[in-house]
Amino acid sequence: MESTSDTDDERSVSRKKAKGTTGKAVSNSDIDIDSFVTHLLNSFNLSEVDTLRQMDSDKELVDRVIMVYTLLWRKFAQLDDTIGVISGSKKRPDLRAGAICRKKGACANTKRRVGAVPGVEIGDIFFFRFEMCLVGLHTPTIAGIDFMNVQISGNEEPVAVSIVSAGLYEDQGDDGEVLIYSGQGGAQRKDKPQTDQELVRGNLALEKNLHKGIKVRVIHGLKDCQHTTTKVYVYDGLYTIQESWIEKGKSDCNVFKYKLLRVPGQPEGFKLWKSIQKWKDNRGAITRDGVILPDLSSGTEKLPVCLVNNVDDEKGPANFTYRCDLKYKTPFPLTNSSTTCTCSNGCQAGTNCPCIQKNGGYAPYTHLGVLLSHNTLIHECGNSCRCPDTCRNRISQSGLKIRLEVFKTRDRGWGLRSWDPIRSGAFICEYAGVVVEGKRFDSDDNYVFDATRVYEPIESVASGEPPKFPFPFVISAKNEGNVGRFMNHSCSPNVYWLPVVCEFQHDAYFHVGFYAIKHIPPMQELTFNYGRPRDDKGGARRKKCLCGSPRCKGSFY
DNA sequence: GCCCGATCACCCCA
DNA sequence: CTGGGGTGATCGGG
Numbered sequence: 008m009e010s011t012s013d014t015d016d017e018r019s020v021s022r023k024k025a026k027g028t029t030g031k032a033v034s035n036s037d038i039d040i041d042s043f044v045t046h047l048l049n050s051f052n053l054s055e056v057d058t059l060r061q062m063d064s065d066k067e068l069v070d071r072v073i074m075v076y077t078l079l080w081r082k083f084a085q086l087d088d089t090i091g092v093i094s095g096s097k098k099r100p101d102l103r104a105g106a107i108c109r110k111k112g113a114c115a116n117t118k119r120r121v122g123a124v125p126g127v128e129i130g131d132i133f134f135f136r137f138e139m140c141l142v143g144l145h146t147p148t149i150a151g152i153d154f155m156n157v158q159i160s161g162n163e164e165p166v167a168v169s170i171v172s173a174g175l176y177e178d179q180g181d182d183g184e185v186l187i188y189s190g191q192g193g194a195q196r197k198d199k200p201q202t203d204q205e206l207v208r209g210n211l212a213l214e215k216n217l218h219k220g221i222k223v224r225v226i227h228g229l230k231d232c233q234h235t236t237t238k239v240y241v242y243d244g245l246y247t248i249q250e251s252w253i254e255k256g257k258s259d260c261n262v263f264k265y266k267l268l269r270v271p272g273q274p275e276g277f278k279l280w281k282s283i284q285k286w287k288d289n290r291g292a293i294t295r296d297g298v299i300l301p302d303l304s305s306g307t308e309k310l311p312v313c314l315v316n317n318v319d320d321e322k323g324p325a326n327f328t329y330r331c332d333l334k335y336k337t338p339f340p341l342t343n344s345s346t347t348c349t350c351s352n353g354c355q356a357g358t359n360c361p362c363i364q365k366n367g368g369y370a371p372y373t374h375l376g377v378l379l380s381h382n383t384l385i386h387e388c389g390n391s392c393r394c395p396d397t398c399r400n401r402i403s404q405s406g407l408k409i410r411l412e413v414f415k416t417r418d419r420g421w422g423l424r425s426w427d428p429i430r431s432g433a434f435i436c437e438y439a440g441v442v443v444e445g446k447r448f449d450s451d452d453n454y455v456f457d458a459t460r461v462y463e464p465i466e467s468v469a470s471g472e473p474p475k476f477p478f479p480f481v482i483s484a485k486n487e488g489n490v491g492r493f494m495n496h497s498c499s500p501n502v503y504w505l506p507v508v509c510e511f512q513h514d515a516y517f518h519v520g521f522y523a524i525k526h527i528p529p530m531q532e533l534t535f536n537y538g539r540p541r542d543d544k545g546g547a548r549r550k551k552c553l554c555g556s557p558r559c560k561g562s563f564y
Numbered sequence: 565g566c567c568c569g570a571t572c573a574c575c576c577c578a
Numbered sequence: 579c580t581g582g583g584g585t586g587a588t589c590g591g592g
Contacts, residue, residue, distance in 0.1 A: 101586095148569080149585095236584070
């Protein structure tokens, strides 16, 4: 049974709930980038230069710049995915989003500088070169060496401020302390004959750093282990240049080599990634202290979920059984039977696939499972849909893609964090458990997810879509649940949730999907805002908030 | 001088 | 294996 009707808003429960956020036909008015950009900048306090900015810490400014960039990228990628021809786009959402951010002043640290960059911390990650440009970490969009001219004893001399080590030049000895870096130039392209590198530009600058003892920022570029098509950049702090020499490369041409040493006493950065790789190679347990279980899910999840405690003697969550799905006693009835698609190659944006139409004509995710949608409800394909399990519209239902671990925090019980870097917008996990009817709260309301709570995700504010919550259901994960139940509250969260609905026969099944608000480096705790019920102040359930954020509201429940 | 943006190479996947 | 999509350890123009 297939319906391509997209105008009948009375069709189903889910559609009524989603009215106003989905079901719009794609039209030219959706391509009003200017108003979208203006709204975005206003939402993130980036439209008025300097005055508003000074209210925030450097870290918050940098965060907001990346979030605006990400949301713009998402908008362009979504349009390209759907109606690239109509918008007359040249593709390259990364460059277009970056150009707009730069033009509109949604950037930070625009003056080049030697040493640390305010608001950028060691271990911070980036998924596009342009992101590092916008926050002033590394200015050129392609080149590996960033340098500036400075006055040194009366002379203007070039000095390198940062380098990107992307593993393209066969660097060795990269163990997190020592880095061998090759100079630039000499026709690295394979179509042209190689020539000698010259002591100019970046190469000359690095030579000056060596002689003057000036430190340089180092960024490691790596393959993203989940999505091998993309790269992750990790900021690893300051290095000194110990020595330089000339080697003979291919075609017997001169290549400059620089040996860099990481400045001691800095927080752990790239070295952590090496450790995590070892944990993966050794299946978790052996090389690491505090591991209680290599897999809390006992094989029910697609990826193991490590359980660790480096804080006290507690051996794990009590009275708890792992389940990776959401148990429904009674789903929500649809007034009409569900629509199902027949997309044998997976659902595509811009087609009349009914599942795409329910998402406003757009595909809600990229091929990599990164959120494209700005809506406050995601329609995923259901059990009767003919599309394969690998369909782009089955992201939240296809299980864990990220290596998560449950760990004991110092003061907030158990918590959740990731071994893998998480890109902004990426699906993280579902909130599994048992859908509870009747009473809103358990006697012990820990591990209850209340989807009736008023919730204003930063993304929906920024997109101009007013929050369309609540959805009337409550999930208890007190006795049965998945990793989602371990995520703690924060007033400055790095994760938010969206309702996800799947239709099957005459029913709608709502789920809660967790997505990254920003890029999240490995081992940083995952947190979301627990929200607040509309009409009550929490009473005895109110708890002191220990999130530590400068924006902390003091309590939550 | 330095800020910007287009090039086609290169990588991965279908 | 080949083509297409997507991004980049330039480089030259304004």
